[in-house]
Amino acid sequence: MARFIIRRLLQMVGVVFVLSLLVFLWLRSLPGGTVSAILGERATPETRAALSKAFGLDQPVWVQYLKFLGRAAHGDFGVSTGVLPGSDAFQIFLSRFPATIELSVAALVIAVVVAIPLGYVSARRANSPLDSSLVVVSLIGVAVPVFFLAFILKYQLAVEHHVFPVSGRQDNLGCTRVTNFFVLDGLLTREFDCSASALKHLVLPSVALATIPFAVIYRITRASVLEVLGEDYVRTAESKGLTARVVRGRHVLRNALLPVVTTIGLQTGGLLAGAVLTEKVFNWGGIGNALAVAFERRDYAVLQVLILAAAGTYVVINLLVDISYAIIDPRVRTR
Numbered sequence: 001m002a003r004f005i006i007r008r009l010l011q012m013v014g015v016v017f018v019l020s021l022l023v024f025l026w027l028r029s030l031p032g033g034t035v036s037a038i039l040g041e042r043a044t045p046e047t048r049a050a051l052s053k054a055f056g057l058d059q060p061v062w063v064q065y066l067k068f069l070g071r072a073a074h075g076d077f078g079v080s081t082g083v084l085p086g087s088d089a090f091q092i093f094l095s096r097f098p099a100t101i102e103l104s105v106a107a108l109v110i111a112v113v114v115a116i117p118l119g120y121v122s123a124r125r126a127n128s129p130l131d132s133s134l135v136v137v138s139l140i141g142v143a144v145p146v147f148f149l150a151f152i153l154k155y156q157l158a159v160e161h162h163v164f165p166v167s168g169r170q171d172n173l174g175c176t177r178v179t180n181f182f183v184l185d186g187l188l189t190r191e192f193d194c195s196a197s198a199l200k201h202l203v204l205p206s207v208a209l210a211t212i213p214f215a216v217i218y219r220i221t222r223a224s225v226l227e228v229l230g231e232d233y234v235r236t237a238e239s240k241g242l243t244a245r246v247v248r249g250r251h252v253l254r255n256a257l258l259p260v261v262t263t264i265g266l267q268t269g270g271l272l273a274g275a276v277l278t279e280k281v282f283n284w285g286g287i288g289n290a291l292a293v294a295f296e297r298r299d300y301a302v303l304q305v306l307i308l309a310a311a312g313t314y315v316v317i318n319l320l321v322d323i324s325y326a327i328i329d330p331r332v333r334t335r
Contacts, residue, residue, distance in 0.1 A: 008322050012315050019311045020072070024065050027300050077305040082297025083290050089301035092290060093309055098180035099169060100286035103279070104271035106206035111213035112264060119221025119260075120253070126226060134218070141215030147277040150208035154281060157204060164204050167283035171197045205282040209275060213267035220263045224256040231255075258325065265321030269314035 059067075071077065077089040084092055122131045158166040165171070170182050175194035178185045183202070186195030229252065279288035287306050294302040 004326055005323060008319050012319050015315050016308075016312055019315075020069065020308060021065065023304055023307050023311075024068055025061075027304055028061070028064075072308070078301030080299055080302050082299030083293050083302045089299075089305045092302055093287060093305050095180065096285060096287045096290050097309065099182075099284060100272060100275055100279070100288060102169075102181050102183065103202065103205055103209060103275055103284060103286060104268065106202050107209035107271055108213060108264070108268055110206060110210040111217055111267070114210075115214045115217035116221050116260065119218045120225050120256075122218070123222045123225035123229065135222075138215040138218045141211040141218075144211065145277075146208055146212060147281055149211055150205065150278055150281040153204045153208055165201045169198060169201050169285060170194065171201075173197060205278050205284055208281075209271060209278045213264075213271065216267060217260065217263055221256065221260050224259050225252060228252050228256045261324055262321055265317050265324075269317045272310065272313045272317070 075090045080087045080089050080092055118134055122134045125131050154166065157163045173191075173194055175182070175186060175191055175197075176189045178188050182198035183195050186192060186198060275284075275286060276288035276292050278284065279286045280292050283289070287309065290302060291306045291310075293299070294306065
């Protein structure tokens, strides 16, 4: 198991290195560049040359990249010019990342808790009216854009009927900040009204964000369970007189969960990296919202740290998926 983890860690380091190179080259190939973003209309040939020299942009690209790696290793990605002008780009990431994690975890919990049982039930009752209805619902979940569903939920349940808050992460209650995970902070400080407020704000964006992972996990679970139910070892277990609970747990679910685990990992990475639209609709103060503002205002320092963080998160989650896959199926460790 240790060799398997080490091998995956080395692969992860290589992937992150390549991603950092791609992000570095891509951001420097965009029109305008850092100097134009900072100077704006005040740019003159003299000021552009002076600022380029100050940032080391007049040096060869490979020298710039090595210096970029050195600064990145110490958490120095530069200063924001658009999201929060004058603030450290890495600190912006640290302050906003908990919001995105909180939203993504809530969305994933909703998707997994609902999708896996429904996928299993649907497979056990294949071609029944219930199965057909759930398949239609899953197709709608994939087809409807997240931002459209988010606007509908926001209008109906927040604007029209005032069941949930319109936007933000929490009411202005003077809550104590410990980890920037608002629900957790309220529990740690025993300010339960703060946790309740954070949970109430979390409902609509997490439901909107959960629709696509729900649909994907449901379809994979249903297909996987259907495939396993047709295997000889399941029929043999049933013919031996084993109870339905033993057959479900030991023979069906354990084998059917292998592709589901992979799907959950991929969806988790996608949620953390792609919550931009949902955060924008609900004014959720996470990295998705910051990423949208950084693109709009050409804030290259914030862009590079957020893109690398999103990519790194995706890689780490896939590493955890590989490890969990190897725990479920020991044969994977030898591949």
